[in-house]
Amino acid sequence: MSARITGVTTHDIRFPTSRMLDGSDAMNPTPDYSAAYVVLHVDDGPDGHGMTFTIGRGNEICCAAIEAVAALLVGRETEGLFADMGAAWRVVTGDSQLRWTGPEKGVIHLAAAAVMNALWDMYGKAAGKPVWRLIAEMDPAEQVALVDWRYLADALPPEEARERLQDKAGGKAARIAEMEATGYPAYTTSAGWLGYSDDKIRSLMQAAIADGWTHFKMKVGANIDDDVRRARLIRGEIGPDRYLMMDANQVWGVETAIANMGRLAEFDPWWIEEPTSPDDILGHARIAREIAPIKVATGEHCHNAVMFKQLMQADAIRFAQVDSCRLAGPNEILAVMLMAEKFGIPVCPHAGGVGLCELIQHMSFVDYISVSGSLENRVLEFVDHLHEHFLDPVRTRDGRYLPPQRPGFSVEMKPGSIAEHLYPGGAVWA
């Protein structure tokens, strides 16, 4: 092994999902699900494929940022990178000039996510393992070394993290076998988009129930009277015993969120997701206090582990919705999972879009097998869109994700899908 990273290629890939209002919500009425896609080339061995996710315009900015970030890896030997992926994370996120444009947030951090996802894909392929297995099988000290502890150690000292992982290490083999047999529980957002008609929602809910789903998410936040009407419709379809989650996608201020959840409480929501600005830790904490027992969830726009740390310290959330393309790859997601285990917060990742399900499933397997050891109150989002474009698409059975078996991070897209959806030159944009 003396392979070296020789270069990088980026692709601006966009799917015209806004034409069908797939994915529509109160903040994002017309998303075009997009991937700022990166290939890290090596002179010997498998290339690494990665991406970050956007909803259209701005995807080209992320591609430009990926070029700048990936340049930090070009010329390096893969053996050294794989041997210390914690150090690799600091290379990718630590260039002082690029860091100024974050730090650890926004476009430059989305780019770091894409590059780290590609590097982990390469590592998994080189090691012949899916990424979930690669990380889950590491010993606790190796896992702890993946994390940058500088801003996190006040909440969870690394030595304590190692001890907590050690406590769970004995059950890993059994949990791997369990996951391979039955999979990780999921929930569906495919039916509740804001742009769908009542009839479409009703028929999609009925189909989802027939498929075995037990947790359902609806979008709220456009108009409270409409929200109440749709909540009544959906609760009527799913009955009193299935779980109903609501997602406001950040459109409310703190006091509006409290008032509106007062009206929606009669439909027994399990959680309200993104009730206000994703940056408003103290606002989430106040909402959580005032709308209990409805629980607060957030995370798809929670831009780094420092923010998650505080959401937990402030008792502001009861669910941590990590995102594979918002946080900078498995290293930072693992950091959040370790803190969540200490704070007793279930990690229920955000997925959907394009590629998000393929990536994040690996980390939910890591979480169950080696970090939390629990499935209680844990569900992983599933949206049944766009999986056909991946070489190793997600597999679900009876409302559960099944663990990927192919080496890598499951994010490599079919060459034909890439070519067809290139923006602006691909066939679908012609």
Place this chain on the structure above:
Amino acid sequence: MSARITGVTTHDIRFPTSRMLDGSDAMNPTPDYSAAYVVLHVDDGPDGHGMTFTIGRGNEICCAAIEAVAALLVGRETEGLFADMGAAWRVVTGDSQLRWTGPEKGVIHLAAAAVMNALWDMYGKAAGKPVWRLIAEMDPAEQVALVDWRYLADALPPEEARERLQDKAGGKAARIAEMEATGYPAYTTSAGWLGYSDDKIRSLMQAAIADGWTHFKMKVGANIDDDVRRARLIRGEIGPDRYLMMDANQVWGVETAIANMGRLAEFDPWWIEEPTSPDDILGHARIAREIAPIKVATGEHCHNAVMFKQLMQADAIRFAQVDSCRLAGPNEILAVMLMAEKFGIPVCPHAGGVGLCELIQHMSFVDYISVSGSLENRVLEFVDHLHEHFLDPVRTRDGRYLPPQRPGFSVEMKPGSIAEHLYPGGAVWA
């Protein structure tokens, strides 16, 4: 007036400041002060010039983001924009697809800053007034309408903001006259860079004292023993009665910050700036409690008004260091100033770099004249670098900023300076 915005030009401008270690600190050892510079073109009347600030690599990403953000204004009539600059702010920050890459943070928000700065420059030039006067002379209702209150109203309802502004309105004319006569108090960071030798620091401190400066800032965070030695040197030079500020530029974790400030307390620092991650509101609050009476300052990387709101709600800072290129222009800076006035927090803006002094001075005049009405514990950063490249450079006298007189936002750069510092094609980079 039926002028229309017809297009946008961006320039990637970089100054090779890292060659002299100007601006060096513990997190940013080799910054190349840079401007992602934008010109908004109109078909009739003055163009608008604006910029955001970076420290080198990544400036090209900001230019790409500016192109995407500025496109939201192209084709619009300036009359309508100027008549409702609050609505203009929502146009520039509110495109749902671009917003995904923030929201309101990182590269896309730096780009929004550049575009809003350019639009305000154009408005000032069209109105024949410097921007500080344009905003300071607005009535309270107009000022309140500049702000997007969605995520801020729980801390400061807009009607209360208007009332508080009204309480100060009577003294505005007198404060304008006072500022024109004596200026706004400043402090200097020109002497305390981490990369400078002890001899260079000593001679720069002596020169600054001779020039009338009373507040001095030193960089800390590289090595605590070196920090102690340099603090002793500087305190020895400035004597016991002048103010010494320290700036750790985010390199410490929460517990390291507390421990290190315990050692530096003997040199009587007035504030410690950026003791840890700029995202760590609760960490700043804990540091503030444990190191009192040393005060905590932060803000140059505080990415939006929602974060400043929480820093104030959590009693985490005693100084708010707003930045003209991190926050999205005068609208968002005014929002922070209004909250700071309510919470009793002095606004002591971040400046330096290139262009930051030119821009932010306008907002400190707005703050004093129409918002806070106070100079107590208030100083505006001054760094004596790179002003010669601007058509309307800052003017200081006896350690105070004097108000700009030329119409606009003082950010227009000399054409020769732009051409010479274009990256990578300009003469200085050849």
